[in-house]
Amino acid sequence: MDQNSAVRTPASWVVVGLDNGGTCNNATVLDATGQFLVDHLVENPSRVQDGPESAVEALAEAFTGILSLTSTPLSLVRAVGLDTPGPASATGVISSKGSTNFSQVSWHGFDIRGALEARIGLPVLYHNDANAAALYAHHRHFGAEAPARSSVAAIVGTGLGGGVVEAGKVISGAAGMAGELGHVQIPLHGVLEEGQPVPVCNCGFAGDVESIASLTGITNNLLPYWLTRFPEHPLADEPVAKAAKMLRGYGEKEDPLALAVFGQQARAIGKLFTIAANFTDPAAYFLGGGVVEAAPHFRQWFLNTVREHTQLRREQQEAATFALVPDLDMAGARGAAVAALESVSA
Numbered sequence: 001m002d003q004n005s006a007v008r009t010p011a012s013w014v015v016v017g018l019d020n021g022g023t024c025n026n027a028t029v030l031d032a033t034g035q036f037l038v039d040h041l042v043e044n045p046s047r048v049q050d051g052p053e054s055a056v057e058a059l060a061e062a063f064t065g066i067l068s069l070t071s072t073p074l075s076l077v078r079a080v081g082l083d084t085p086g087p088a089s090a091t092g093v094i095s096s097k098g099s100t101n102f103s104q105v106s107w108h109g110f111d112i113r114g115a116l117e118a119r120i121g122l123p124v125l126y127h128n129d130a131n132a133a134a135l136y137a138h139h140r141h142f143g144a145e146a147p148a149r150s151s152v153a154a155i156v157g158t159g160l161g162g163g164v165v166e167a168g169k170v171i172s173g174a175a176g177m178a179g180e181l182g183h184v185q186i187p188l189h190g191v192l193e194e195g196q197p198v199p200v201c202n203c204g205f206a207g208d209v210e211s212i213a214s215l216t217g218i219t220n221n222l223l224p225y226w227l228t229r230f231p232e233h234p235l236a237d238e239p240v241a242k243a244a245k246m247l248r249g250y251g252e253k254e255d256p257l258a259l260a261v262f263g264q265q266a267r268a269i270g271k272l273f274t275i276a277a278n279f280t281d282p283a284a285y286f287l288g289g290g291v292v293e294a295a296p297h298f299r300q301w302f303l304n305t306v307r308e309h310t311q312l313r314r315e316q317q318e319a320a321t322f323a324l325v326p327d328l329d330m331a332g333a334r335g336a337a338v339a340a341l342e343s344v345s346a
């Protein structure tokens with residue numbers, strides 16, 4: 001992409017969005033009029049495996065790098081939005097047990113938000129990555145109407161991340177653990193086959209959404225079961241973790257085993273959205289993750305299957321929309337920036 005045509009310079013004060021991932025940080029700039037100044041991925045190594053000190057320095061480099069790319073003077077920046085994978089508290093303290101991305105002991109209980117704020121000397125606002133993506137999907141979909149609308153988002157990846165947005169704001173919860181939609185237990189009737197073992201999640205719950213609708217759920221639960229039903233399938237010869245990653249390619253070719261697995265995932269998300277319909281009755285149901293990056297006919301089939309299995313009342317059917325989360329690789333940084341802009345505009 002031609003970087004010159006894809007980068008603007010600010011016309012007003014700005015906020016910066018920083019998305020911290022397992023290998024890369026992604027950065028963006030949002031000006032006070034709601035315009036993103038960067039329309040492509042701008043990444044640098046996140047160095048999270050080197051521990052907190054290196055990772056905070058890498059975030060500071062991402063911050064100065066994006067200001068330089070957009071010719072934004074530091075004096076125009078009013079706040080920074082930061083998102084990371086969870087679990088973490090509402091104020092950006094990494095779980096005391098660590099997590100996949102933050103496995104070193106020095107990360108346990110580390111206040112990444114506070115550390116970045118101290119390092120760059122500007123207010124830093126924190127959300128987990130799924131909440132940031134949900135917030136971006138909400139604002140992108142509703143535009144000027146966003147502050148008056150509600151939505152839920154399910155992001156299917158290694159796990160199942162989620163977000164609940166009410167009146168344009170992410171619900172964080174008392175401990176920062178609202179919107180952990182992957183760990184909502186769902187009714188399994190109509191999801192599992194007769195005699196299929198109840199899937200178990202890494203969190204210890206049986207039959208929650210992530211135990212079915214995630215890459216981990218495919219690897220641990222769905223694929224081992226479905227391979228007993230399709231013993232001649234070529235994926236039976238692959239290690240299960242590799243086979244799980246290859247499954248989407250088969251789904252795009254309408255392979256019966258793959259469609260059985262993804263059909264179960266879509267039905268599970270439909271059950272989750274049915275619960276959401278009775279909790280916050282949102283105006284939009286968003287779906288994101290790897291499945292969104294699949295071939296258009298496949299992702300549309302997946303979304304339609306989710307919709308068919310979300311039981312809405314007639315009034316709700318007329319009021320609600322189902323949509324895919326756009327620009328997923330940029331959604332975290334952009335959602336973090338939106339949250340920062342709201343905090344300084346309020």
Ligand SMILES: [Zn+2]
Pocket residue numbers: 182183201202203204205208210211
């Ligand atoms: Zn779980």
